[in-house]
Amino acid sequence: MIIGLDEVQELSSVSKQFLDILGNVYASNPKIHFIFSGSYVGLVKLMLDPSSSSPIHGRPPVELKLKPFDKNSSTIFLKRGMEELNVTFDKYEEVIEKLDGVVGWLTLFGNFYGVRKMNFDSALRNSIKEGKKIMTSEFEHFLSYKRNKELYIHLMEITKIVKR
Numbered sequence: 001m002i003i004g005l006d007e008v009q010e011l012s013s014v015s016k017q018f019l020d021i022l023g024n025v026y027a028s029n030p031k032i033h034f035i036f037s038g039s040y041v042g043l044v045k046l047m048l049d050p051s052s053s054s055p056i057h058g059r060p061p062v063e064l065k066l067k068p069f070d071k072n073s074s075t076i077f078l079k080r081g082m083e084e085l086n087v088t089f090d091k092y093e094e095v096i097e098k099l100d101g102v103v104g105w106l107t108l109f110g111n112f113y114g115v116r117k118m119n120f121d122s123a124l125r126n127s128i129k130e131g132k133k134i135m136t137s138e139f140e141h142f143l144s145y146k147r148n149k150e151l152y153i154h155l156m157e158i159t160k161i162v163k164r
Helices: 008-028 040-048 071-084 092-099 103-115 120-143 149-163
Strands: 002-005 033-036
Touching: 008 033, 071 092, 071 103, 092 103, 092 120, 103 120, 120 149
Parallel strands: 002 033
Antiparallel strands: none
């Protein structure tokens, strides 16, 4: 049996109880497997680096990192999504250029355009807007675990200037 949990970093406020339950499940049900997804920073802290006193210590997880798709994979991903929704679409290159193969952003675009029936410009604009919110939130979450926040903020500002 496989149990999937998304946004698992949100369980940080109940992490002790959650880890106790996981430890019990791992110990008593070896055929149950979990798939956790969510904020990488939050996941690392909560799941991938348990302390020696943690009930899941000694049960190393398998870590999968989903990288941005290349142009071809992005096109296939969007085409299949649009086909599943029975939506006619032909502006793949423009979407891929703007969203840079980021799977979550491509999915957002597909939702805005294919499910919510927004026009192309609105769907793309909203995908970028939501993507920026997510990135900002992830960066703030990342900074909450770092001591020298000013250094990381400065590095991001330099990166922004260089990328222009």
